[in-house]
Amino acid sequence: MTKSKYDVVVIGAGPTGSTAARFAAENGASVLILERDREPGIPVRCAEGVSHAGLIRFIEPDPKWIAAKIEVAKLISPNGEVAYMHQNGTGYVLERRIFDTELCNIACSKGAELLTKADAIGLIFENEKIIGVKYKYLGEIKEVFCNIVIGADGIESRVGRWAGIKTDLALEDVDTCVQYTMTNINLDEEACEFYFGQNVSPGGYLWVFPKSKTTANVGIGIAGHLAEKKGPKEYLDEFIEKRFPNGKINYTVFGGVPTAATLKEIVKDNIMLVGDAARQVNPITGGGIIQGMVAAKICGIIAGEAVQNSKFEKKFLKKYRKEWDKELGNNQKVMFSLKEKFMCMTDERFNNLVKFCNSVPQEEFTTAALFKRAVKDDPKLVLDIAKAFVVSKLKK
Numbered sequence: 001m002t003k004s005k006y007d008v009v010v011i012g013a014g015p016t017g018s019t020a021a022r023f024a025a026e027n028g029a030s031v032l033i034l035e036r037d038r039e040p041g042i043p044v045r046c047a048e049g050v051s052h053a054g055l056i057r058f059i060e061p062d063p064k065w066i067a068a069k070i071e072v073a074k075l076i077s078p079n080g081e082v083a084y085m086h087q088n089g090t091g092y093v094l095e096r097r098i099f100d101t102e103l104c105n106i107a108c109s110k111g112a113e114l115l116t117k118a119d120a121i122g123l124i125f126e127n128e129k130i131i132g133v134k135y136k137y138l139g140e141i142k143e144v145f146c147n148i149v150i151g152a153d154g155i156e157s158r159v160g161r162w163a164g165i166k167t168d169l170a171l172e173d174v175d176t177c178v179q180y181t182m183t184n185i186n187l188d189e190e191a192c193e194f195y196f197g198q199n200v201s202p203g204g205y206l207w208v209f210p211k212s213k214t215t216a217n218v219g220i221g222i223a224g225h226l227a228e229k230k231g232p233k234e235y236l237d238e239f240i241e242k243r244f245p246n247g248k249i250n251y252t253v254f255g256g257v258p259t260a261a262t263l264k265e266i267v268k269d270n271i272m273l274v275g276d277a278a279r280q281v282n283p284i285t286g287g288g289i290i291q292g293m294v295a296a297k298i299c300g301i302i303a304g305e306a307v308q309n310s311k312f313e314k315k316f317l318k319k320y321r322k323e324w325d326k327e328l329g330n331n332q333k334v335m336f337s338l339k340e341k342f343m344c345m346t347d348e349r350f351n352n353l354v355k356f357c358n359s360v361p362q363e364e365f366t367t368a369a370l371f372k373r374a375v376k377d378d379p380k381l382v383l384d385i386a387k388a389f390v391v392s393k394l395k396k
């Protein structure tokens, strides 16, 4: 039985909701997580790739939610040349169905409570102050009261809007994605593949993330404004026809990835936003699992401190913003300013970059080396980066 009042109510049991709940509970708050689905982690709308270095900040890797261990990234240029990047650290392709549940279990082991099939439908206000959440549970409308609401309700987040926060995204700042989980294909289980080019995935990339020797998440993300004439599914189908002609499609998912900077406003009195809901995603790679969990840890700790000090106003909660910017938010702003450069790269430049990669000794071939080369090809990039840094500092 859930109680009628908690210190913190978290809306959404994705990786960021569970992580925020875990750290808020660990820091002394009573926490309820509301999740609209039957269980955390389903449906999976994700390619499920994470780095080992990022993951171990939160949890020890466990074979029960790891589908494949990745040791190499293959970058494939528009002309078909392949570069093998071995020095970028180990990565994993997860089983998010199980991983998300595990994160939620950890939060519950720290004292948080979880209610599934609980669809948040609005905030409760008293004299314009947020005092709780209204939700639908098994056909009934219910209410739960709290001092802080944490909105971790993903890209389609409504919690921010309910609180009067501007959450709109420009079309070019949402990647439209389609992904098939395929079987009956032949793969190197330890290699993720990334395909680039104007005819393959304009303004984005196409990925093959193996889950075993014969199964993989095969997907594509392209900038919303470039998907008007030809949609991502058409690009993906063309690719699959050539690369995996005998492959079978088991599941199809459609989804969006916010590729913007973090929202201007991620806290107000009695409310905090986190993860995709706050647009805390790497705007170039589209990776949001670890980046969101980093934000969620800060968010949860500050929520716990707010409870300990009985301070629920924006003035106190904005510590979360400050710490987030220091940790990754400013970096995200810089990446966002550089995204345009990546989106406009010609096939010729991609070809040159991959050619360059192949001329570098394996042990020196890292993302940093790649970046240096991109700068050498386009010295103005240095100026753009410097400008982006200064702007991000000034806006702090």
Ligand SMILES: Cc1cc2nc3c(=O)[nH]c(=O)nc-3n(C[C@H](O)[C@H](O)[C@H](O)COP(=O)(O)OP(=O)(O)OC[C@H]3O[C@@H](n4cnc5c(N)ncnc54)[C@H](O)[C@@H]3O)c2cc1C
Pocket: 011, 012, 013, 014, 015, 016, 017, 034, 035, 036, 037, 040, 041, 045, 046, 047, 048, 049, 050, 118, 119, 120, 121, 152, 153, 154, 155, 177, 178, 179, 219, 254, 255, 256, 257, 274, 275, 276, 277, 281, 286, 287, 288, 289, 290, 292
């Ligand atoms: C096709 C695709 C591929 C991707 N691949 C990668 C990848 O390889 N690596 C990576 O790092 N990132 C990837 N991402 C991004 C990543 O999936 C997200 O950044 C990440 O899931 C964000 O976590 P979250 O907890 O903020 O939101 P979510 O994981 O979206 O969780 C939100 C939760 O809130 C619940 N919810 C929503 N509304 C309500 C409500 N009203 N009431 C109650 N519950 C609610 C939902 O049911 C859901 O469980 C990909 C995204 C897409 C679309």
